[in-house]
Amino acid sequence: MTLASAGGRLMPSYVVKENVSLDKRWVSEITPKAEDFSKWYLDVVRKAELADYGSVKGCMIIRPYGYGIWERARDLLDRRIKDSGHENAYFPLFIPESALKKEAEHVKGFAPEVAWVTRGGNEELEEPLAIRPTSEAIICPMYAKWVRSYRDLPILINQWANVVRWEKVTRPFLRTTEFLWQEGHTVHATAEEAQDETLRILEIYREFVETELAIPVVKGLKTERERFAGALQTYAIEALMTDGRALQAGTSHNLGQHFAKAFDIRFEDENQQMQYGWSTSWGVSTRLVGAIIMTHGDDSGLIVPPHVAPIQVIIVPISAGNWKETVLPHARSLLEKLRAAGIRCKLDDRDNYTPGWKFADWEMRGVPVRCEIGPKDIEKKQVVLVRRDNREKAFVPMEGLESRLTAMLEQVQDALFRKACEFRDKNTTNVDTFPVFEEMMESRPGFLRCFWCGSAECETAVKEKTSATIRVIPFGADEEKGTCVFCGKEAISRVLFAKAY
RNA sequence: CGGGGAGUGGCGCAGCCUGGUUAGCGCGCUUGCCUUGGGAGCAAGAGGUCGUCGGUUCAAAUCCGACCUCCCCGACCA
Numbered sequence: 051m052t053l054a055s056a057g058g059r060l061m062p063s064y065v066v067k068e069n070v071s072l073d074k075r076w077v078s079e080i081t082p083k084a085e086d087f088s089k090w091y092l093d094v095v096r097k098a099e100l101a102d103y104g105s106v107k108g109c110m111i112i113r114p115y116g117y118g119i120w121e122r123a124r125d126l127l128d129r130r131i132k133d134s135g136h137e138n139a140y141f142p143l144f145i146p147e148s149a150l151k152k153e154a155e156h157v158k159g160f161a162p163e164v165a166w167v168t169r170g171g172n173e174e175l176e177e178p179l180a181i182r183p184t185s186e187a188i189i190c191p192m193y194a195k196w197v198r199s200y201r202d203l204p205i206l207i208n209q210w211a212n213v214v215r216w217e218k219v220t221r222p223f224l225r226t227t228e229f230l231w232q233e234g235h236t237v238h239a240t241a242e243e244a245q246d247e248t249l250r251i252l253e254i255y256r257e258f259v260e261t262e263l264a265i266p267v268v269k270g271l272k273t274e275r276e277r278f279a280g281a282l283q284t285y286a287i288e289a290l291m292t293d294g295r296a297l298q299a300g301t302s303h304n305l306g307q308h309f310a311k312a313f314d315i316r317f318e319d320e321n322q323q324m325q326y327g328w329s330t331s332w333g334v335s336t337r338l339v340g341a342i343i344m345t346h347g348d349d350s351g352l353i354v355p356p357h358v359a360p361i362q363v364i365i366v367p368i369s370a371g372n373w374k375e376t377v378l379p380h381a382r383s384l385l386e387k388l389r390a391a392g393i394r395c396k397l398d399d400r401d402n403y404t405p406g407w408k409f410a411d412w413e414m415r416g417v418p419v420r421c422e423i424g425p426k427d428i429e430k431k432q433v434v435l436v437r438r439d440n441r442e443k444a445f446v447p448m449e450g451l452e453s454r455l456t457a458m459l460e461q462v463q464d465a466l467f468r469k470a471c472e473f474r475d476k477n478t479t480n481v482d483t484f485p486v487f488e489e490m491m492e493s494r495p496g497f498l499r500c501f502w503c504g505s506a507e508c509e510t511a512v513k514e515k516t517s518a519t520i521r522v523i524p525f526g527a528d529e530e531k532g533t534c535v536f537c538g539k540e541a542i543s544r545v546l547f548a549k550a551y
Numbered sequence: 552c553g554g555g556g557a558g559u560g561g562c563g564c565a566g567c568c569u570g571g572u573u574a575g576c577g578c579g580c581u582u583g584c585c586u587u588g589g590g591a592g593c594a595a596g597a598g599g600u601c602g603u604c605g606g607u608u609c610a611a612a613u614c615c616g617a618c619c620u621c622c623c624c625g626a627c628c629a
Contacts (some may be wrong), residue, residue, distance in 0.1 A: 065618095079563095086623090089622085097562095109619065211629090215628070217627090218552060218626090219625095224629090231629070297629095301629070333629070334629080369587045373604070402580095403590080404586080406588080406590050407590040408590085409588095409589050411587095422588070551629095
């Protein structure tokens with residue numbers, strides 16, 4: 051319902067003490083979540099101008115606002131990767147077919163989704179070139195060249211790149227033919243070091259995703275079925291989206307010596323013995339933007355966690371009378387003042403929209419805090435702050451506004467995380483019998499913590515019956531004893547089942 | 552890749568079944584006036600290879616065929 055159809059203009063909210071109710075929907079472009087979650091997601095992606103479709107199937111255009119979120123996330127993670135001793139480098143987009151084929155499991159796993167270049171200019175290539183679906187096969191040959199002695203280890207390299215996987219079904223950010231990511235590739239002298247690195251990165255991912263994206267995750271080990279092609283072990287962080295489906299938010303692989311052997315990465319150790327290196331690889335992708343949307347968004351649209359928000363505060367001047375003379379200058383100096391305080395903010399000085407329209411517009415885009423400034427505020431030396439997450443309204447004095455705002459942004463960040471944690475916890479259930487499992491997956495999907503015997507047969511059978519898979523074997527879950535939810539045999543651990551994206 | 556749905560100004564749609572002047576409507580956009588504290592109002596405008604290619608026909612948005620793209624549901628994956 052639009053404001054107009056609701057019966058005309060409201061009285062100035064200046065005198066209104068109560069908050070606008072949360073379920074009041076000012077944003078009408080977006081399909082309500084409950085009506086059709088998929089449609090809601092796509093509406094948010096397009097209406098908040100995060101991404102748009104291009105002309106190539108499965109390839110999206112990441113628009114400035116969406117890219118801005120990715121950019122912030124990228125920078126925050128990049129800092130952590132560097133602080134933990136890794137360096138960035140860049141390897142080629144093309145992988146010779148012969149290189150891709152070297153690790154048997156790897157090529158088998160990726161074959162169905164590799165795009166190939168077979169022609170350059172007008173000439174057929176002698177050897178087809180794969181467009182990287184991941185870069186192990188182009189990086190490992192270089193590592194083989196660079197590693198001679200144990201003194202050359204460890205190699206700790208990360209790259210930010212695009213990769214291509216020929217997907218059959220695509221969705222913006224969640225699964226696209228081309229996507230952006232970071233991929234770390236390391237080589238170590240011992241199995242222990244490689245394992246430590248794998249888990250160290252997993253913890254960095256967890257801390258990063260929870261702290262900066264405000265998305266709670268569960269760390270754990272992947273089952274064989276879900277393991278990266280060519281890995282010894284795959285670990286992941288799994289998040290629960292608000293439709294009850296799980297999203298893999300990051301993976302860290304212990305590659306053992308598989309790739310070292312396939313690509314001949316060898317070194318001479320302290321005892322003058324030739325040894326194969328132990329390698330790892332790990333990555334997170336633009337899928338994280340999809341996770342942000344589906345974790346925090348509501349029926350009014352996106353909510354961007356302040357730490358990664360391209361715009362943290364939107365300043366909306368209240369236009370009344372000759373507002374360009376009376377209000378705008380104050381709004382401009384306010385903008386400067388907040389910018390100087392390190393707050394990412396923007397002044398919406400468009401003169402062809404009413405304040406109310408702008409409120410709804412920026413809500414849809416998920417800007418965490420709105421700052422209204424009008425004639426009465428100027429008179430009282432204050433502004434009106436409204437939080438996006440709960441629409442709470444506060445009248446705040448100009449004096450000391452910067453610190454109030456900074457604090458408020460942190461409050462929003464915390465509140466988003468807490469709310470997401472509550473949702474995750476509320477939708478994580480211990481289930482011990484299969485009929486209940488089936489019923490739960492059907493009626494109220496989420497994480498189901500169940501005992502599992504460890505057999506791939508049970509895992510597959512559960513998937514066939516319910517479409518749910520084991521997302522992760524959570525760390526520390528093996529202390530509890532029980533019997534497999536499917537076959538009833540003795541369980542190795544409780545595991546986390548869910549329908550996955 | 553299987554099953555289903557859709558493609559018509561920027562967005563959302565009608566028109567198609569039953570071919571026939573200038574392809575409509577709402578929102579948005581432009582200009583002006585007037586407004587502006589939760590998506591204002593009035594007036595005047597601009598904007599279309601009807602997804603693409605081919606076929607049938609005197610005539611195609613409309614009928615036929617192929618292809619492309621998007622969406623939903625499944626099988627495969629960050």
